Amino acid sequence: MNENKNAADTRLRPRGTDMVELTFDPAEARASEKTGDPRRNSQKRLILGDKFFKLLTGAAAAFVLMILFGVIFTLIEGSLPALLHFGPSFIWTEEWNPVKERFGALAPIYGTIMTSLIAMLVAVPVGLGIAIFLTELCPPFLRRPIGIAIELLAGIPSIIYGIWGLFIFAPFLQRYVQPLMIDTLGNVPGIGWLFAGPPYGIGVLTAGLILAIMVLPFIASITRDVFETVPPVLKESAYGLGATTWEVVWKIVLPYTRVGVIGGVMLALGRALGETMAITFVIGNAHRISASVLQPGTTISASIANEFVEALAELHTSSLTALGLILFVITFIVLACARLLLASLNKRAGGV
Amino acid sequence: MIDNALYRRRKLRNRFHMMMSLATAVFGLVWLVLILAMLLVKGIGGLNLAVFTQMTPPPSASGGLLNAIAGSLILTFLGVIIGTPVAVLAGTYMAEYGRYSKLTNVVRFINDILLSAPSIVIGLFVYSIMVRPMGNFSGIAGAVALAILVVPVVVRTTEDMLLLVPNQMREAAAALGAPRWTVIRYVGYRAAKTGIITGILLAIARISGETAPLLFTALNNQFWSTNIFAPMPSLPVVIFQFALSPYEDWQRLAWTGALLITVAVLTLSVLARVLVSKEAK
Amino acid sequence: MKKKSLILLAASGVLAGATIFGTVLAADISGAGASFPYPVYAKWADSYKKSANVNLNYQSIGSGGGIKQIIAKTVTFGATDAPMKAEDLEKNGLVQFPTVIGGVVPVVNLDGIKPGAVKIDGATLGQIFLGNIKTWNDPAIAKLNPGVNLPNTAIAIVHRSDGSGTTFLFTNYLGKVSKEWDDKVGVSTAVKWPAGIGAKGNEGVANTVAQTKGAIGYVEYAYAKQNKLTHLNLINKDGKTVEPSIAAFQAAAAGADWAKAKGFNLIITDQAGEKTWPIAGATFILIRKQPADAAAATDALKFFDWAYKNGAKEAETLDYVPLPDATIALIRKEWSEIKDADGKPLYTPGS
Numbered sequence: 001m002n003e004n005k006n007a008a009d010t011r012l013r014p015r016g017t018d019m020v021e022l023t024f025d026p027a028e029a030r031a032s033e034k035t036g037d038p039r040r041n042s043q044k045r046l047i048l049g050d051k052f053f054k055l056l057t058g059a060a061a062a063f064v065l066m067i068l069f070g071v072i073f074t075l076i077e078g079s080l081p082a083l084l085h086f087g088p089s090f091i092w093t094e095e096w097n098p099v100k101e102r103f104g105a106l107a108p109i110y111g112t113i114m115t116s117l118i119a120m121l122v123a124v125p126v127g128l129g130i131a132i133f134l135t136e137l138c139p140p141f142l143r144r145p146i147g148i149a150i151e152l153l154a155g156i157p158s159i160i161y162g163i164w165g166l167f168i169f170a171p172f173l174q175r176y177v178q179p180l181m182i183d184t185l186g187n188v189p190g191i192g193w194l195f196a197g198p199p200y201g202i203g204v205l206t207a208g209l210i211l212a213i214m215v216l217p218f219i220a221s222i223t224r225d226v227f228e229t230v231p232p233v234l235k236e237s238a239y240g241l242g243a244t245t246w247e248v249v250w251k252i253v254l255p256y257t258r259v260g261v262i263g264g265v266m267l268a269l270g271r272a273l274g275e276t277m278a279i280t281f282v283i284g285n286a287h288r289i290s291a292s293v294l295q296p297g298t299t300i301s302a303s304i305a306n307e308f309v310e311a312l313a314e315l316h317t318s319s320l321t322a323l324g325l326i327l328f329v330i331t332f333i334v335l336a337c338a339r340l341l342l343a344s345l346n347k348r349a350g351g352v
Numbered sequence: 353m354i355d356n357a358l359y360r361r362r363k364l365r366n367r368f369h370m371m372m373s374l375a376t377a378v379f380g381l382v383w384l385v386l387i388l389a390m391l392l393v394k395g396i397g398g399l400n401l402a403v404f405t406q407m408t409p410p411p412s413a414s415g416g417l418l419n420a421i422a423g424s425l426i427l428t429f430l431g432v433i434i435g436t437p438v439a440v441l442a443g444t445y446m447a448e449y450g451r452y453s454k455l456t457n458v459v460r461f462i463n464d465i466l467l468s469a470p471s472i473v474i475g476l477f478v479y480s481i482m483v484r485p486m487g488n489f490s491g492i493a494g495a496v497a498l499a500i501l502v503v504p505v506v507v508r509t510t511e512d513m514l515l516l517v518p519n520q521m522r523e524a525a526a527a528l529g530a531p532r533w534t535v536i537r538y539v540g541y542r543a544a545k546t547g548i549i550t551g552i553l554l555a556i557a558r559i560s561g562e563t564a565p566l567l568f569t570a571l572n573n574q575f576w577s578t579n580i581f582a583p584m585p586s587l588p589v590v591i592f593q594f595a596l597s598p599y600e601d602w603q604r605l606a607w608t609g610a611l612l613i614t615v616a617v618l619t620l621s622v623l624a625r626v627l628v629s630k631e632a633k
Numbered sequence: 634m635k636k637k638s639l640i641l642l643a644a645s646g647v648l649a650g651a652t653i654f655g656t657v658l659a660a661d662i663s664g665a666g667a668s669f670p671y672p673v674y675a676k677w678a679d680s681y682k683k684s685a686n687v688n689l690n691y692q693s694i695g696s697g698g699g700i701k702q703i704i705a706k707t708v709t710f711g712a713t714d715a716p717m718k719a720e721d722l723e724k725n726g727l728v729q730f731p732t733v734i735g736g737v738v739p740v741v742n743l744d745g746i747k748p749g750a751v752k753i754d755g756a757t758l759g760q761i762f763l764g765n766i767k768t769w770n771d772p773a774i775a776k777l778n779p780g781v782n783l784p785n786t787a788i789a790i791v792h793r794s795d796g797s798g799t800t801f802l803f804t805n806y807l808g809k810v811s812k813e814w815d816d817k818v819g820v821s822t823a824v825k826w827p828a829g830i831g832a833k834g835n836e837g838v839a840n841t842v843a844q845t846k847g848a849i850g851y852v853e854y855a856y857a858k859q860n861k862l863t864h865l866n867l868i869n870k871d872g873k874t875v876e877p878s879i880a881a882f883q884a885a886a887a888g889a890d891w892a893k894a895k896g897f898n899l900i901i902t903d904q905a906g907e908k909t910w911p912i913a914g915a916t917f918i919l920i921r922k923q924p925a926d927a928a929a930a931t932d933a934l935k936f937f938d939w940a941y942k943n944g945a946k947e948a949e950t951l952d953y954v955p956l957p958d959a960t961i962a963l964i965r966k967e968w969s970e971i972k973d974a975d976g977k978p979l980y981t982p983g984s
């Protein structure tokens with residue numbers, strides 16, 4: 001039992017002694033002193049320890065909340081000057097002029113949503129394909145290594161994607177892919193305007209594609225996990241009726257896991273929205289909204305990373321913090337939706 | 353006849369979609385191979401003993417990354433030491449004492465949000481609660497920023513792992529008269545140990561490559577510095593600065609550093625997975 | 634459980650070790666700010682450590698960051714490329730002085746054009762960056778370059794995306810030579826660009842220009858030289874064509890009258906002189922008039938004194954221009970403004 005006491009978090013021992021004193025009962029202590037009943041003493045210590053430990057863990061849990069409130073409070077405090085000065089029109093103004101100190105959040109918001117959209121358009125089908133491959137097609141001995149390899153992609157720090165994107169990927173796109181896009185897709189009536197302009201290499205499309213590579217492993221591994229929640233009985237009965245693998249995936253697995261897949265996609269979206277380092281290198285950082293995805297744009301996080309340390313005027317700093325607040329609110333909503341969807345899936349899985 | 357045509361069409365469609373799914377898997381793996389190959393090509397050229405024995409050099413001079421590596425180790429270590437106890441305790445509350453309480457639901461929700469919160473915002477937060485009041489950039493501020501990133505990862509795994517521990521084991525211990533916290537420590541933690549360690553390893557992997565939250569907190573240092581109350585160098589920040597410089601020596605060191613970080617992160621992730629699979633057996 | 638106490642023990646050990654180590658080596662000076670002089674300060678700091686065994690840790694966080702941090706008292710000195718105005722210095726209790734001079738160079742990517750083969754004047758440069766001149770064979774450019782075969786390529790403008798002292802010097806020059814630029818865009822470390830794409834840092838601009846046919850950008854001289862980019866020659870205020878070089882940047886500083894500029898608040902773009910490169914500027918150090926940590930501030934002044942004496946050659950190898958001796962004498966005099974709590978000057982340089 002003595003060992004217990006030592007193991008209880010050493011840093012907090014002073015407070016522990018406090019608590020013992022608070023509930024010190026002189027009569028009982030005297031009694032036990034006289035009788036010298038060690039069992040009674042240790043029993044008491046155990047119960048006190050339990051109370052204390054419960055309090056400690058509860059405090060730690062509450063501390064997690066404190067972090068979030070701290071972050072939100074700092075963001076709101078920092079963005080107040082800008083929000084008071086520009087009012088709600090801050091959100092739908094495109095102008096971003098540090099010289100005249102007129103700031104609006106529309107271009108970064110647009111860029112954030114547009115890059116994430118491109119990333120999702122590419123990563124969702126590919127991620128689903130990988131998940132289907134892993135659960136239905138892959139020979140079992142390759143299943144684990146490939147699954148791990150794809151998850152490892154998620155572990156590579158974003159600054160590495162950024163450097164890779166700037167020095168390798170963007171030049172590659174500019175030299176080989178974008179001219180092709182301009183010549184082919186650029187001439188298609190209806191969507192041609194999306195692919196207009198000179199091939200810069202960096203721009204909204206490049207940023208979206210880098211994001212796609214970054215969130216791909218998330219989508220793949222979450223959807224694979226979700227696919228594995230499908231009861232084998234359901235799949236087997238479909239196979240028993242003569243369904244092909246694709247028919248099982250399309251008519252059994254996907255409908256059954258729809259909510260979970262959407263939740264996983266939203267989770268990946270949340271990550272894509274907040275990504276900073278990789279985007280900053282390849283987006284082109286222009287506070288403009290261009291129709292063409294080959295043109296440069298900016299995102300909220302890229303604007304903060306680019307300008308925060310250089311911003312001197314209070315309104316400029318405050319506008320950037322306000323951008324941070326908007327980003328936080330957007331990711332909060334997306335992640336909250338994702339969690340609620342995934343939770344409802346868990347409930348159903350539990351019910352089955 | 354009609355049946356046959358239908359059968360063939362179904363077969364064909366199946367084959368097409370399976371090919372697509374194979375193609376996507378190959379596509380996904382190709383990126384991993386491409387990125388790693390490029391890192392190896394660019395990074396391995398600069399890899400030599402000096403990288404681990406010398407300090408970051410001034411431009412157009414030879415040197416290494418010793419101070420940055422040491423700084424990264426200290427920052428990561430402190431970040432984990434600060435973040436883990438709080439996170440393990442919080443996870444314990446959620447899985448044990450407060451399994452059905454309102455607080456747990458709220459914390460779980462918030463924790464999942466923090467898990468994906470933009471790390472640059474965390475950097476701004478720590479700048480305003482530590483750097484400004486303390487009057488200088490410091491390693492400890494960087495460590496706190498990293499700790500805030502550690503917390504959600506470890507909270508999540510601790511809770512998940514403790515929830516996996518069968519209730520019968522808890523009941524058996526409780527029947528012997530052990531109070532709750534003894535049960536948690538001797539039954540819960542013991543059973544969930546590997547899982548929690550895995551979570552910590554993943555958290556280390558996550559923070560060891562973080563750049564954004566260190567830019568406004570730990571800053572950087574050209575020299576050897578282990579004083580946690582002074583600006584402290586770190587590998588990601590050095591990579592960031594050197595990669596964007598015009599000097600070839602610096603750029604080469606940046607690629608080498610990038611290779612080191614990636615290898616470290618991948619090793620940690622693999623280690624975590626090996627632990628999990630061992631436990632599963 | 635044993636493991637946990639072990640980890641805790643190890644942690645406290647490391648913590649104690651770190652702080653003890655820290656106090657032993659506490660002769661640290663910390664500075665932060667402009668990214669433009671970062672390489673030369675890093676080089677000086679390395680040499681100074683060898684001769685004086687003092688660690689001077691300078692970190693590039695941007696000029697705006699340098700000003701913010703010295704006002705917030707988180708560093709011993711701040712550094713900025715865009716000089717603070719005299720009244721702002723007064724208000725915040727700061728002393729400002731220049732350290733080295735650098736030049737900003739327009740760089741292009743044009744097939745068949747050699748470095749320096751194309752020349753351009755300020756007004757035309759302004760028209761290009763305003764987006765009014767759209768192709769390289771535009772009459773305005775052709776007129777300045779008779780005999781040069783200019784391609785019919787679209788001009789792709791590349792500018793900085795982050796706030797930067799380089800942008801400050803460049804827009805300052807354009808503002809002086811083009812009224813339209815001054816009215817429409819203005820002068821700052823970050824502006825609302827009428828056209829073009831933004832790239833992060835000098836390296837980002839250099840990289841984008843090198844990869845984009847028909848691109849024009851502006852970078853610090855060191856980046857143009859190290860990355861072997863094609864530079865343009867400029868026609869300066871005296872109407873002479875100049876090539877970017879250390880001598881041409883020095884010529885820009887030589888004509889400047891630092892003595893009359895309070896707080897050395899002088900921007901030396903578009904200076905007169907036959908050999909003057911028109912886009913040059915000094916980078917500045919900010920230090921508190923009454924520093925809280927007098928010892929660290931004294932060490933910082935000693936460091937800069939040493940750098941003025943011994944650092945010129947190292948600066949030139951990195952393509953920076955040392956200040957003329959007369960200016961350095963003025964700076965040393967200015968240092969008497971920096972005082973300790975008793976009102977005595979902190980450091981008087983021995984000549």
